[in-house]
Amino acid sequence: MHALSHGTTSTPTTIAVPPALSLPVIETAFPRQLHPFWPKLQERTRAWLLEMRLMPPDKVEEYADGLCYTDLMAGYYIGAPEDVLQAIADYSAWFFVWDDRHDRDIVHDRPAxxxxxxxxxxxxxxxxxxxxxxxxxxxxxxxxxxxRLYAFLPGGWNARFARHFHEVIEAYDREFHNRAKGIVPTVEEYLELRRLTFAHWIWTDLLEPSAGSELPDAVRRHHAYRKAALLSQEFAAWYNDLCSLPKELAGSEVHNLGISLITHEKLTLEEAITEVRRRVEECISEFLDAEQGALRLADTLDDGTVGGKETSAAVRACVGNMRNWFSSVYWFHHESGRYRVDSWDDRSTPPYVNNEAAGES
Known part of the structure; x- marks a missing residue:
């Protein structure tokens, strides 16, 4: 299928989406948006990667823009103040670099x-x-x-973000040991681990500084809000699995929903792809229902007080961006060089990574 993308250029471009990965409902029911700060965002995150020495200058020059890390965030946190979006984009770029470092430490047997x-x-x-x-x-x-992220909201938000990310770091450690030992988690074990390694609650937390408001615990924990948030993240994680399955099979990965289905449910590769896709599509349809529930919650919060009106507006902004996550994730996977495994010289070694160990001092 050919789809119209409004991503990284001023004019629409036609992107060929492989039939196994095409989701017409995303292309029709989830219109893509891009934060107007995106061109500056890309430029400044590129400069930040250089300043922090997170990628060698030659790899920044050749690959940074094509990896589309800033596009992913600029399509998600619509309405965020520019300094908030910049901090999120830099953190996101850092996250991808950290993910690659983790991968290389496994591949090159560097447990210490x-x-x-x-x-x-x-x-x-x-x-x-x-x-x-x-x-x-x-x-x-x-x-x-x-x-920089800690500067935007009060200490309660900071403590929650830190708690959530400590859990992500420990989940990456479990991934390290699974891969080192060749352990493929069961489907249920994988789904639980994936919610942490994909950082579901981190990206959900960041909806709040984007909306300029820390949500009350009762709102964040409300089943309607939490269900919509979880479904938006599950879609992203499982669609990532669908798109990255060839790359991860080539790299002898053990963490992918498709790989767990093949190993433990005895599905063929084709059956596993079909099942992952079914789950992805189910996330979309369930989100459309959950979204309405979360918006009804926002309506009930507007009780005529100033605080109620502000909280209601913040919930609406967060839920709107949960919706934006679907289109942003979808197009990212078809624009980013991170998933063009067939174009790499070595299908198991991304050309944009630094294979050397670091931080040994």
Whole structure:
């Protein structure tokens, strides 16, 4: 299928979406938006990657724009103040670099290097101001981006974000050991782990500074809000699995819904692709119902008080951006060089990564 993308150029371009990955409902019912700050965002995140030494200059020059990391965030957090969106985009770019570092530490059998990094990331998350000048760019990059994120909302939000990301770091450690030992988690084990490694609650937390408001616990934990948030993230994680299955099979990965289905449910590759796609489509249809429930919640919060009106508006902004996540994730996977495994010289080695160990001092 050919689909119209309004992504990274001023004029629409036609992108060929493989039939197995095409989702007409996304293309018709989830119109794509892009934050007007996007061109500056891309430029500044590219400069930040260089400044923090997160990618070598030659790889930034050749690959950074084509990886479309800023496009993904600019299509998600619509309405965010520019400084908030910039901090989120830099943090997101850092997250991809960290993910690649984790992968290379596994591929090159560097458990000691990973263990050191894991401990340093936990410390940097708790005291980012003390780690912005760290010798390891991945540690310094987390500290820099997180310190900026912590400036936007009160301490309660910061503590929640830190708690959620500590859990993500530990989930990455479980992934490390699974891959090192060749352990493919069962489907249920994988789904639980994936909610952490994909950082479901981190990206959901970041909806709040984008909306300029920390939501009350009762609102965030309300079943209508939480269900819509979870479905938007599950869609993203499972669609990522669908698109990255060839890359991850080539790289001897063990963490992919398709791989768990093949290993533990004895599905063929074709059957696994069909099942992952079914789950993806189910997320979309269930979200459309959950979205209405979350918007009804927003209506009930507007009780005629100033605070009620502000909370209602913030919930509407967050739910609107949950919807934007569907189209942003969808187009990202067809525009980003991160998934063009067939064009790589070595299908198991992304050309944009640095294979060397870092942070050994």
């Amino acid at each position: 290097a990973w263990s050191r990094l894991r401990k340093r990331l936990h410390r940097a998350l708790d005291s980012p101001g003390d780690h912005r000048g760290h010798d390891d760019p991945v540690v310094a990059g987390l500290a820099d981006s997180v310190q």
